[in-house]
Amino acid sequence: MRRTFLVAVGVWAAVAAVSTRAAAGPTCEIDAPLVDLGTVLAGTQARHDFTIRNTGDEDLKLDRKSTSCGCTVLSAPRSIEPHGAATIGIRFEVGSARRGTISVHFGSNDPDMPQFTLTLQYRGVEHVFSEPAYVDLSGARVGKEGRASVAMRAAVEGRTFRILKVRPSAPWLGIDESLALPTEPGMEHTLVLTVRPPRQGTVRERVIVRTDDPKARIIEVPVLGTIAGPYRVEPGTLSFGTVAGGKAAARSVSIQREDRQLFSLRLLDAAGAAVEIAPEGNAERAGAAHGAANGADGAANGADGAANGADGAANAWRVTVTPDPTAKAGLFKHEIALVATDHTGACQEVAFQALGVVRDTAH
16 A cells, blocks of 8 residues: 555656656747738838737746848847846838838747747728728629718828819719718818719729828829629739730630620620630530631730530630730730620620730730
């Protein structure tokens, strides 16, 4: 009995010794390794102090490894004593009105955290900015009127401004006429936009706001989104990869109606690009589609393709893009606009993007 008790005590002591050794050493803890600073005035400096704690029993040694930017680390202790804390201050210049991320990487002698990263996120804004940063039209439907609100705000506390004029970039964007433009100075003004998109597909428009603020005379508010409608286009952006100037490249795009009814397509506009579109696969079999739309001048050239037969099969179309032989090497992006006509004669614009890179033919 006595021998059993001694053995048990010995085992407990050994386990305790191992646990003590395992608990010894530095332990790095960070209150918040990622901080969102929100809006920061462009052209100014921003700063944040991170708190680092050592909850271990030995000195925590820190070593800065690298940064993702031209920021300045104001204070970074080389070591933190057991059960102590210190701050690491980071300062950076907000160069322009855009979203940005600042990251600073450190190493430590904590075996469970040999490396860690401190990250700051921010949105650089002008003296007057929009909230939200852009008008999101996702969920809007073609031909249906809707409204969207955007707040114009002063970035500096106590600074006021007036809105002088609002000019949308598209005729289907407007200002709610039942609500007069704010004329009195203020730190914030709300604009209510009326939206009635004439065609489905990707939207990239903007609203230009003029103010009396000498440091923010003109503010452009992007209007972005994908307009839904009776036709589904997949993919919405057609990638052609790398294409030599003067050489044709072809890709397939699927266009079909929600109700699976017959329709025909013709090319309306290709933003000056040389584009042909013709039915292929089951679309050709289902509707005896014929004729290629040639969009070198943006005009339709008789694409009568009937599409998507009664069996509801996907409607495949072959899109061919030929970059100008004299085009410079680089990215090309064209908005391809089509007119779809259903069995009742009703027309609807459908659009997608053609994206690719023109290769330098000299190499």
